[in-house]
Each structure stands twice: as structure tokens, then as C-alpha cells.
Amino acid sequence: QLQLQESGPGLVKPSETLSLTCTVSGGSISSNTHYWGWIRQSPGKGLEWIGTIYYNGYTYHNPSLKSRLTISVDTSRNQFSLQLSSMTAADTGIYFCARQTENLRVFPDWMDPWGPGTLVTVSS
Amino acid sequence: IQMTQSPSSLSASVGDRVTITCRASQSISTYLNWYQQKPGKAPQLLIYSASSLQSGVPSRFSGSGSGTDFSLTISGLQPEDFATYYCQQSYSTPPLTFGGGTKVEIK
Secondary structure: OOOEEEEOOOOEEOOOEEEEEEEEEOOOOOOOOOEEEEEOOOOOOOOOEEEOOOOOOEEEEEEOHHEEEEEEEEOOOOEEEEOOOOOHHHHOEEEEEEEEEEEOOOOEEEEEEEEEEEEEEOOO | OOOOEEEOOEEEOOOOEEEEEEOOOOOOOOOOEEEEEEOOOEEEEEEEOOOOOOOOOOEHHHHHEEOOEEEEEEEOOOHHOOOEEEEEOOOOOOEEEEOOOEEEOOO
């Protein structure tokens, strides 16, 4: 059974860079029919897609975050990571990672399963 | 592509039939997925590609629609179904976008 687990600091200072890692267990990240995505949720708000990576390193970024966002993959560790620079209070929220299945348009599609999420607070 | 869900919240009783709608700002064919989220938990996939039931999801959940208009129906609401439901489009990448959510509460 595939499982994902986010890890990283729960508290980040304004202007600093957030680094999160998602560890995949029970399956290989080097799947040719799956992608690996990051999603976040602000307190009491809805879901926002951050970005997605394929095992070969190809990435899709949310244009609203693209200038601050780096997503990478480490197939040897079965992990993928997110770095978000210049953090502000608006970036506070729960960060989830998830597996995405490729659709007929050869794009990352539905998200399943998800990690439990990790709360990130931006505060000095 | 903007995704608009309605209603934003609803009250219903156990056993009720509940329908949630999701409208896309442009045609997305059937590239539409539905998720359920309970408080303090990650979302869980219910329906993918507009009408395909994810493995392990009860058959009382069903999805329909294509183009710009979609719906999620719960036939016979159960106590464990009280949650927030989100639609998500995957036709236009990037960005993937979610609807604003529909909170289903106990009447």
C-alpha cells in the first residue's frame, strides 16, 4: 500500500525559504504513469495546487508561485522535495504531498493517495 | 480555469440524497475529480474523470457531467459523509485548480 509522508520545519521566519520533503513508501517514485504533487491549504480555506514533478525531473508549477518555487526529486531515496522562497504570512498553512495519475492528455491528473499533511507557520 | 462550486454549504439529514454542483469557466471535457475532506485530515479521492468511482469508495457516491457542468451525488447520506467536498479540474495544466468547497453539515 503506497504511503506518503511530509517532513520539514513547522515554523519558518518571514523572508526565509521553506524546505519540505515527501517520502514515498510501499512503491517506487520512478513510475512512468504517475507524478508527484504538492498542494497546500490556508487555515480554514480551500485547496491550492503548488506544483508537480515527474520522476525524470520534469516539473509543472503554479504560475502564481513559479518565481519562488523549486521542486526536485531524489529517486535513490524515493523522495521529492519543495522549496518555497521569500515566505510570508500568506504562505502559512497545511502542506500536502500526493501521487498524481497521468491522464489521456499525458498530464498529471487525480491525486491519490495523499500524505497526512504538515502545518507550516510563517512567523518571526 | 475557474471552478465554482455550489452551494458553499448545506444542511442535510441522514438518509437524504445530496447533490453538489461544480461549474468550470470553460469546457474541461470530463477532466474533473471530486474529493472528500474531514476536519484535520487530508482530502480523499472519491470520483475521477467525472464519473469513475475510486476503488474502496461506497457506491452511494456518484459523479456526472461533462463540458462545464458537473455534479456529485450522495444517495442516502450516512453519518460519516458529513465533510467538505471539493472538485478539481485537470484539463488545463498548469495550473490545476480546485473549487471552493462545499461543507455538508448535519441538519
